[in-house]
Amino acid sequence: MxxxxxxxxxxxxxxxxxxxxxxxxxxxxxxxxxxxxxxxxxxxxxxxxxxxxxxxxxxxxxxxxxxxxxxxxxxxxxxLSDRELELIASTGRTEAAIRERERAIAAQEDITGLDDTDFYIRHLRRTSKDLTMDLRFLVSHEVPEPEIHHAVWNGRSYDHCQCDRCLSGETALLPAHTRTMGVRNAWLARYLPGEMLFT
Ligand SMILES: [Zn+2]
Incomplete structure (x- = not known):
């Protein structure tokens, strides 16, 4: 042999x-x-x-x-409890970002302005088996969907939820959704410009 x-x-x-x-x-x-x-x-x-x-x-x-x-x-x-899963995932991300940063420094790259999220995205680009899915998951983690209180059917029509948080716009369907899309688009423009994740 x-x-x-x-x-x-x-x-x-x-x-x-x-x-x-x-x-x-x-x-x-x-x-x-x-x-x-x-x-x-x-x-x-x-x-x-x-x-x-x-x-x-x-x-x-x-x-x-x-x-x-x-x-x-x-x-x-x-x-595993949800808390254990969360800690394992966040530790994995932190450590992956540290390794990517060390690689960039070792390669004498100018890393001015790059943060842990940039380095974690690099890690995904190098290692992911399903990049689109992993990037989408990252976006949903970084810019979570808002908590929404839906309208309630009163037998004849839909009534908007009238709780204090909905009246302030925090959990009302359209204001909350619009605000989250603004935050999400800003996040995408910063970290994943030109990436067609949500088409
Ligand atoms: Zn409400």
């Missing part, structure tokens, strides 16, 4: 062994704490070299979740 064939064989064994949609998750009150928990879990044999593992900071006053294996996929992150 040639060396190349041996490598291929080893890669196949690795791929079969890895848990494709799972990773080991460790929390800590600081990044150092989280990495200590992760190192201890590896020393205890809870995961092995080559398994996916992440260490994330838990910033909340609520008790920290335990370190454990979690899986995505068909059972769709059912063993």
């Amino acid at each position: 040639t060396i190349a064939a041996l490598h291929r064989r080893l890669r196949k064994i690795e791929a079969a062994r890895a848990r494709p949609n799972s990773f080991f998750l460790a929390w800590g009150h600081t990044k150092d704490d989280a990495f200590t928990v992760l190192a201890q879990a590896q020393a205890d044999g809870l995961f092995r070299q080559g398994d996916a593992a992440v260490a994330i900071v838990w910033p909340d006053p609520e008790p920290m979740p335990s370190a454990r294996w979690v899986s995505f996929g068909q059972d769709g992150g059912a063993d």
Whole structure:
């Protein structure tokens, strides 16, 4: 067997062994704490070299979740709370932006005026398997849809919601929608000019 064939064989064994949609998750009150928990879990044999593992900071006053294996996929992150998902996603974005910024600095690029969002978009452009979907998701995260109070059917016609927030325009259908489109268009002009995401 040639060396190349041996490598291929080893890669196949690795791929079969890895848990494709799972990773080991460790929390800590600081990044150092989280990495200590992760190192201890590896020393205890809870995961092995080559398994996916992440260490994330838990910033909340609520008790920290335990370190454990979690899986995505068909059972769709059912063993993660919404707050855990949010923290994992925001940590992933922050770290991706830091790496992109370091790449640009290493390449001696002028990065004046570029922020974390610019660098995260670069990360998506380099790594995304579905760029349009990922960019749309980013926009919906950065410029969320407004909370809207819909008109209420009174048996003959629709009455507009008359709560204080709707009367001030904050949650009324058209003012809230118009304001959000303005914010969204400004965001798109700043970060994704010329990108046809919503045509
Ligand atoms: Zn209302």
